[in-house]
Amino acid sequence: MVFTIADLKKGERGVITNISSDNIPLKLLEMGCLPGNTVELIQVAPFADPMYLDINGCHLAIRKETAALIVIEKELNE
């Protein structure tokens, strides 16, 4: 099963592995959403949408449908 940012729970982190390129706005990549960068879910609004993320030091919020396009590898750090 493919794990995307949309599947993160609050406080969890992951590393971006793949981006289904065509649907992701270039702007997101330019803001630091690139393979190899870490993502942490800071807060969710009700219904998990939008998602307040910390991507590589950049704090931003995106809608769930966009988050679902970014594949990550969840960081298991307990």
Added chain:
Amino acid sequence: MNNTFQTILVIITVGFAVLFLVKKFLWKPRKNSNNSCGKDDCGCH
């Protein structure tokens, strides 16, 4: 004398007001040739 002068002023003022309104509301939107619309709408309809 005074009355005519005043009447003229009124006509001029009202003339300006009407012209202004006509320009604002009846002027064809200036075509902007700089942007053509790509995927996202740039407001040209």
Added chain:
Amino acid sequence: MSKQINVALIGNPNTGKTSVFNALTGLNQKVGNYPGITVEKKEGLCKLPRGVKAHIIDLPGTYSLNASSIDENVVIELLLNKNDKDFPDVAVLISDVENLKRNLLLFTQIKDLKIPTILVINMADRMNRKGISINIPLLEQRLNTIIALVSTRKNEGIQYLKDLIKNYKELSLKPCLDTSTIDVEYFKNLNNAFPNQDLFKLWLVITQDVNFGNVERQEIDLSQFKTKSHSELKRLQQKETIKRYQFINAVLKEGQTIDTSKATGFRAKFDRILTHKVWGYVIFFIILLTIFQAIYDWASVPMDFIDASFASLSDWIKNTFSSGVFTDLLAEGIVAGIGGIVIFIPQIAFLFLFISVLEESGYMSRVVFLMDRVMRRFGLSGKSVVPLISGTACAIPAIMATRNIENWKERLITILVTPFITCSARLPVYLIIIALVIPEGRLLGLSYQALTLMLLYLIGFGMSVFSAYILNKVLKTKSKSFFVIEMPSYKIPLLKNVAITVVEKTKTFVFEAGRIILAISVVLWVLASYGPGKSFTNAETIVRSENPSLNTIELEDKIAAHKLEYSYIGIIGKGIEPVIKPLGYDWKIGIALVTSFAAREVFVGTLATIYSVGSADAEQDDTIKNQMAAEVYPNGNKIFTLASGISLLLFYAFAMQCMSTLAIVKRETNTWKWPMIQLFGMSSIAYIVALITFQLLK
């Protein structure tokens, strides 16, 4: 006489670019529009050492030269066009010390266009608190630039920046990235086809087609060149972005150290409460209520003062200048018209004061975050919150605030529904009708009158949300749903920025709305002061003979009322009476409805004249109230009953009467289609609702 240096301020949003602009230009700035599009153009003059002047243009904030909205497009259009009179001699890239990595992406792109660039690292006062330290000489060397550490809050670094701008010719033109490394084969072909053009510039021109719009390609004709497919180009752009970040990461690894143990962060703590699932919303609503209450209370003092001042001015003019038609026009048309505009300045200024503080502090992004999901159900965006709130002061600046909504459909719907929000101009109308027809009494500690007012606000808001919902289903405009909002760190708002914003927004209202309102006031004055036929011209004689026993003042009032009845406006009012009778209105109210087209609050003043309440007494709400309460139909029934009162309230709640709003909507949507739809749609709704209400309640 030295030439002016053209400077362009570029940078990501939320880097304090505006603060730097304000620090450089002070009040020597002006805001205009780029020709043909609705993007604000901010420029100003800055005095540099030794009498040199700089013309500074504050470009819209953007994350990269790859534009995804109209205002980002402005940036790239300017930078690709050497012949533009604003083409910069030097670019000043504003970055913020906490987000250096991301800010540098744009920096490397501008450097690659071979434009001399100064790197400003702003918010330097936060460096210590965040445990950040920077090796400036190393960064300057690797990035081929000169760096100015600036803190607008502490007013440090600005002088140094001015020196750097003056000496811009000493800046290196070496680019950061070799563009051809993105795809060697492709760029080799490109170079062969256009040997005289800079590769990166070519690349931008090609890709802008992919991203957004069509950049003016006067110099380059790419129709011959076989370029790659859309998705291939996008993939190359991603590759380019990755390469740039690789470069930036390498540079920052050596040049910047972050000691997280030293970092103190309020952001996390604040965010936990302010974006909390429950408390976040509670806090937001409390803030909203506080703002409304404050505006209501604070604004009434200056408003009363303005009201009185303009009334005195009007009287003074009548007494001082020789009597005649122009004096009347001046006193009754022009001064009254201007007074009607100025009186709303306190409310608008206060509202924008609060909104600006919320934005500068960073809180507004959290609000957008909280509200986005809810808004989207109705076809709006989280970013629609600011326009909708602003609409409670005046729809005009509110509609202009929709410019940052990326999604065209969401933006359009926001523009269309904002006028339903109860704006300041509706208040005088509401207040007088409520005072007239709503009975005394309390429910749960609040008077019926207060409750009715609250209800009207809720109805306005409810209607805007509901119609957004309908429009969302009906409109077939296709648009990408693309939403990204940066969550900046919390900051204490800079007073200077807030003040400049308030002044700008108020000026917009006064000039945009004001000119139209004034022009319409003049026209309406003419229609009210002249009339065909003997009944009008012989008003004085007629009234005198009908009322032989009245004293001069009361006689004058009666004459004024008679003249109004037989003026052109009076004829219009009587003409529409059959149409508005089912709503419970008579021709006198009809006249007032027509004059409301200048501005809604004119309703009250017009009624005062019609019911021959002299201008002095119009101040006394009691007098005009009593007069209105006494008004009857020919058959003796009262005109202002609960039924007709509520019908009138609802009519004003829904009708589109504000011509200034229509003009702004036309400008922002670039067509007459939408304002016309608004006009007919809203007026129909108003008519039907008022009709049903009256027929049900009478």
